[in-house]
Amino acid sequence: MARFAFKGGVHIPNPYPVRKSEIKQVPPPEQVVLLLQQRVGGEAKPCVKLGDRVLTGQIIAQTTGKFPTNVHASISGVISAIEKRPIPHPSGIDAMCMVIDSDGKDEWIEIEKCDKEFLNCTPDKVIQRIREAGIVGMGGAGFPTHAKITNAQGAHTLIINATECEPGIMCDDSLMQEYPREIIRGIEVLMHACGAKKVIVAIEDDKPEALNSLLMYNFNNRISIEQIPTKYTSGAEKLLIKALLGIEIQSGAYASDHGILCQNVGTVKAIYDAVIDNKPLISRVVTVTGSAVKSPRNYEARLGTSFAQVVESSEPNNQAHHIRMGGMMMGVDIPNAQYSICKITNCIFVNNKKPQPTVKECIRCSACAPVCPVNLLPQQLYWHSKSENIEKALEYNLTDCIECGCCNYVCPSNIPLSEYFSFAKALERKLTREEQRIDRSRERFEFREYRLERNKKERTEMMAAKKKALKEKMAKDKEKDQEQKDKIAQAMARVEQAKEDKNNA
Amino acid sequence: MHSTGLNTNQIMRQVIYALVLGVGASYVFFGWGVVLQIMLGVISVVVVESVFVRLRGRNVMDSISDGSAILTAILLAISIPAIAPWWVVVVGVAFAIIFGKQLYGGLGNNPFNPAMLGYAFLLISYPLQMTTWPVDFLSFNQAVEVVFNLLSFDGLSGATRLDDVKTSLSLGNELASLQVHSSSQAWINAGFLFGGIYLLARKIIFWHIPVAFILGIVLMASLISVFDSQQHLPIHNHLMLGGTMLGAFFIATDPVSASTTPRGRLIYGFLIGVLVVIIRAYGGYPDGVAFAVLLMNMTVPLIDYYTQPKAFGRS
Numbered sequence: 093m094a095r096f097a098f099k100g101g102v103h104i105p106n107p108y109p110v111r112k113s114e115i116k117q118v119p120p121p122e123q124v125v126l127l128l129q130q131r132v133g134g135e136a137k138p139c140v141k142l143g144d145r146v147l148t149g150q151i152i153a154q155t156t157g158k159f160p161t162n163v164h165a166s167i168s169g170v171i172s173a174i175e176k177r178p179i180p181h182p183s184g185i186d187a188m189c190m191v192i193d194s195d196g197k198d199e200w201i202e203i204e205k206c207d208k209e210f211l212n213c214t215p216d217k218v219i220q221r222i223r224e225a226g227i228v229g230m231g232g233a234g235f236p237t238h239a240k241i242t243n244a245q246g247a248h249t250l251i252i253n254a255t256e257c258e259p260g261i262m263c264d265d266s267l268m269q270e271y272p273r274e275i276i277r278g279i280e281v282l283m284h285a286c287g288a289k290k291v292i293v294a295i296e297d298d299k300p301e302a303l304n305s306l307l308m309y310n311f312n313n314r315i316s317i318e319q320i321p322t323k324y325t326s327g328a329e330k331l332l333i334k335a336l337l338g339i340e341i342q343s344g345a346y347a348s349d350h351g352i353l354c355q356n357v358g359t360v361k362a363i364y365d366a367v368i369d370n371k372p373l374i375s376r377v378v379t380v381t382g383s384a385v386k387s388p389r390n391y392e393a394r395l396g397t398s399f400a401q402v403v404e405s406s407e408p409n410n411q412a413h414h415i416r417m418g419g420m421m422m423g424v425d426i427p428n429a430q431y432s433i434c435k436i437t438n439c440i441f442v443n444n445k446k447p448q449p450t451v452k453e454c455i456r457c458s459a460c461a462p463v464c465p466v467n468l469l470p471q472q473l474y475w476h477s478k479s480e481n482i483e484k485a486l487e488y489n490l491t492d493c494i495e496c497g498c499c500n501y502v503c504p505s506n507i508p509l510s511e512y513f514s515f516a517k518a519l520e521r522k523l524t525r526e527e528q529r530i531d532r533s534r535e536r537f538e539f540r541e542y543r544l545e546r547n548k549k550e551r552t553e554m555m556a557a558k559k560k561a562l563k564e565k566m567a568k569d570k571e572k573d574q575e576q577k578d579k580i581a582q583a584m585a586r587v588e589q590a591k592e593d594k595n596n597a
Numbered sequence: 598m599h600s601t602g603l604n605t606n607q608i609m610r611q612v613i614y615a616l617v618l619g620v621g622a623s624y625v626f627f628g629w630g631v632v633l634q635i636m637l638g639v640i641s642v643v644v645v646e647s648v649f650v651r652l653r654g655r656n657v658m659d660s661i662s663d664g665s666a667i668l669t670a671i672l673l674a675i676s677i678p679a680i681a682p683w684w685v686v687v688v689g690v691a692f693a694i695i696f697g698k699q700l701y702g703g704l705g706n707n708p709f710n711p712a713m714l715g716y717a718f719l720l721i722s723y724p725l726q727m728t729t730w731p732v733d734f735l736s737f738n739q740a741v742e743v744v745f746n747l748l749s750f751d752g753l754s755g756a757t758r759l760d761d762v763k764t765s766l767s768l769g770n771e772l773a774s775l776q777v778h779s780s781s782q783a784w785i786n787a788g789f790l791f792g793g794i795y796l797l798a799r800k801i802i803f804w805h806i807p808v809a810f811i812l813g814i815v816l817m818a819s820l821i822s823v824f825d826s827q828q829h830l831p832i833h834n835h836l837m838l839g840g841t842m843l844g845a846f847f848i849a850t851d852p853v854s855a856s857t858t859p860r861g862r863l864i865y866g867f868l869i870g871v872l873v874v875i876i877r878a879y880g881g882y883p884d885g886v887a888f889a890v891l892l893m894n895m896t897v898p899l900i901d902y903y904t905q906p907k908a909f910g911r912s
Contacts (some may be wrong), residue, residue, distance in 0.1 A: 160607070330910065343910035452605045452663060453705035457852040458803070459860075466909035471857055472901065489908040504605045 096338035124396025161237035225366030230358030239587035244353035250288035257327030258419025268302035278364030416441035452505035477516035609664030610842030619788035626781035628735030630679025793846025805862035813870020844886035861904035
């Protein structure tokens with residue numbers, strides 16, 4: 093059990109629990125749309141051309157930079173388009189995607205097998221394999237896993253987040269029930285990669301089956317599997333660390349600063365696949381749930397499969413649907429099911445369309461404050477975010493908001509508070525950028541002024557020095573002239589003397 | 598307040614239901630005037646709020662249906678003497694809604710408690726009508742006649758208990774010679790106390806403000822009684838007379854105008870309690886709940902600013 097609880101959070105029962113733990117395999121689709129935009133490193137550059145034939149598992153795009161990430165073909169076939177497509181993102185923007193039309197063979201690329209047992213590889217080698225497999229945080233954040241491990245090298249504690257971050261998502265639960273051996277092995281790979289001596293697997297207490305199945309396969313006494321109370325936002329990294337270890341990571345600091353590495357259990361499975369089975373990340377487990385599907389359940393689908401194809405297997409009804417990617421709290425609403433599964437698609441909510449509850453005025457009831465897991469005053473923040481008073485919002489620790497949506501959930505006036513905060517944060521970033529730009533140009537301007545001033549000063553000094561030198565020279569010249577004249581005069585005198593002497597003689 | 602599963606409209610309605618016990622007790626002792634005042638208040642609030650919301654170009658139905666205006670009217674109406682002439686409550690409600698709420702931008706934006714602003718306005722403007730209470734149960738007909746000025750209320754009325762005490766004390770009488778136990782007022786206060794406990798149990802209000810409020814009264818009243826026991830009311834009278842319980846559970850807890858942080862609510866409630874006793878003991882008016890609440894409303898931004906809880910990762 094977690095010894096150190098954090099304040100706030102809400103208990104939300106899973107609205108549509110999956111009855112079976114079985115993960116249904118979705119057959120490779122006719123076409124996949126693979127997202128090139130990455131969380132870190134920007135857009136992956138295609139390394140194949142339009143019309144090329146690619147094999148399953150082949151690298152088709154790469155990001156460059158500090159933490160390069162790979163994108164692999166998830167089916168074999170022909171690249172039929174490299175173009176902008178709508179992506180599941182709150183902004184609703186289009187981004188570069190690569191489209192592969194299947195040849196129906198699902199032919200795998202020859203993957204170079206690492207014949208050595210992973211324990212005989214150096215940690216760097218293991219991390220390199222994780223990197224090559226294109227693994228990112230599968231819990232929803234999508235941060236490149238190899239980068240996170242590299243940053244946390246020498247960590248003492250490894251935390252495996254098996255809390256299933258939001259109510260409704262069940263993919264990790266079924267992964268633990270279906271692949272306990274692989275997950276324990278994956279944890280051992282991670283331990284080897286980051287050097288951690290201790291591992292805590294945190295499972296919420298509403299998943300006893302997952303707990304039991306992991307316990308059954310865990311023979312490593314350095315891995316302890318712990319239950320924590322089911323409470324929404326205990327899956328947030330810093331809060332989970334607080335709950336397990338009692339360490340409160342300061343605002344702006346990272347878990348790695350305290351020698352802690354946190355990884356999602358889905359990521360661990362992907363690491364197992366990559367390091368032990370030599371398979372890159374080309375598929376993931378997705379939960380399909382919601383009020384509009386008859387049988388909510390978990391699927392394993394190739395990346396790039398359209399939502400519609402996966403949702404189809406869960407027998408959706410014929411009404412108008414409201415689709416949401418991710419959990420019921422922090423997910424992203426998307427207009428239709430014609431989007432495709434990407435590395436961070438942990439859940440697809442298919443709900444019946446129903447009228448949005450009317451938003452009323454904030455009556456400052458402060459119901460939002462006790463549920464805030466990071467102990468903010470959402471009601472005050474709302475006031476300042478709404479009036480775009482960013483400076484004031486920052487005083488109320490706007491940047492610490494984790495946008496978990498607990499405040500939205502309890503608000504009796506149905507105010508989407510966290511949306512205001514996310515907007516205010518974007519505004520703050522924009523203002524900071526602008527300020528930096530202004531600072532930079534002011535610095536440039538000031539430097540130019542300084543430079544001109546300096547040049548002017550230097551020139552006047554130079555001129556003065558020259559003048560002085562000239563004067564001195566002139567004075568010297570004059571002296572010289574005088575000397576010369578004197579000498580001439582003396583010489584003349586001598587000549588005169590000599591003449592006179594001659595005459596006298 | 599989703600722990601209750603209620604939305605804003607339902608919260609307002611719950612608060613109105615919680616008033617039933619106290620209002621019932623008022624009815625038992627003062628008769629139909631109580632009901633009449635509430636009806637007058639509610640009718641005039643619907644009219645005033647509708648007109649002003651329309652002037653501001655907002656949806657009238659949304660505004661009326663949230664119940665906050667009606668709650669304001671009821672709180673004001675039950676603070677007004679049951680035999681006050683009809684125009685008193687109408688003027689009070691109009692002032693409360695226009696100057697206390699709509700001019701600030703409507704629900705959620707008013708710094709002062711509108712009902713108490715209306716009450717203070719009435720008390721200052723019409724002190725006579727605001728301090729004359731019926732001494733007996735009034736039948737419906739009697740109440741109608743009195744409220745609509747068809748009958749002189751001389752025979753039916755008297756000052757409030759707190760007013761009585763104040764006047765007698767100022768005339769040099771000793772406290773002991775007065776019979777202060779006013780069972781009617783105690784019953785009414787008990788009614789509001791139970792209503793308040795209902796709100797606490799439903800988690801519609803936080804415990805901080807009422808508890809701190811009562812604590813403030815107890816502490817301040819004991820302090821005064823130590824130095825000046827002959828001249829001032831004992832603690833139990835402070836608690837069960839006047840608007841104490843109504844103030845503690847229904848007025849000071851108005852979320853819009855109260856402090857919003859846990860520590861802030863404690864300070865806010867406590868200082869209201871202290872001010873209530875000070876105003877009762879040394880002020881020019883018999884009861885001090887309205888002024889105490891309004892004074893503390895002004896300090897809310899300051900209290901809120903300095904009582905921010907430490908955010909996660911900022912300790």
